[in-house]
Amino acid sequence: MIERIVRETGTRAIVSSGWGGLSSDNVNDEQILLVGNVNHELVMPMCAAVVHHGGAGTTAASSRAGIPAVICSVSYDQPFWGRRIAALGTGSTFEFSDLGYQRLLTSLEHAMSDEAKARAVAVAEAMRRDAVRLAADLVEATVA
Numbered sequence: 001m002i003e004r005i006v007r008e009t010g011t012r013a014i015v016s017s018g019w020g021g022l023s024s025d026n027v028n029d030e031q032i033l034l035v036g037n038v039n040h041e042l043v044m045p046m047c048a049a050v051v052h053h054g055g056a057g058t059t060a061a062s063s064r065a066g067i068p069a070v071i072c073s074v075s076y077d078q079p080f081w082g083r084r085i086a087a088l089g090t091g092s093t094f095e096f097s098d099l100g101y102q103r104l105l106t107s108l109e110h111a112m113s114d115e116a117k118a119r120a121v122a123v124a125e126a127m128r129r130d131a132v133r134l135a136a137d138l139v140e141a142t143v144a
Contacts, residue, residue, distance in 0.1 A: 001101050003029040005108065014043065040065070049111035051104070054078035054093065059085065066124030068111035070104070072096040089119040 006013050012031045015022065016038045027034050040061035044050055047067050052058045054071035059081040062069045069091035071082035082093025092107045110116060 001104065002032060003027070004101065005105055006031045008105070009108065011048065011112075014038070014047070049091070049108060049116075051108070053096070054081045054085075056081060063090065063120070063123055064127055066121045068113075068116040068120045070107040070111050072099050072104075088123055090116060090123055091120075 044065035054073040071093040085091040
């Protein structure tokens with residue numbers, strides 16, 4: 001499915017194998033790079049969009065990077081974070097069990113739209129601004 005979407009959209013993909021047990025034997029497209037663990041802070045800012053499970057850490061990393069996300073939630077808090085991303089207009093969400101070619105393609109096309117990209121950048125800027133304000137408040141409270 002990823003190979004087909006990459007070909008049809010003219011994009012490239014970095015696929016983190018995670019717990020899925022994927023190996024390079026499963027990838028037959030030179031536009032797809034299969035990797036193990038990834039440093040989100042380094043890689044995500046260079047991406048057009050990210051598709052992930054919707055965990056709090058990965059959602060925060062993609063939001064800080066200012067890139068739209070497609071969240072395919074599995075369990076726990078992941079549906080919540082997916083709904084937040086959708087509400088912010090920085091991506092879309094669905095359950096992993098609903099993952100299919102058309103759903104993923106449509107979600108990626110939305111994530112790579114100018115509107116979603118602009119919203120993602122705005123959210124990242126707000127996160128940075130709020131983080132600096134909160135840090136300053138903490139320092140001032142400690143010193144006082």
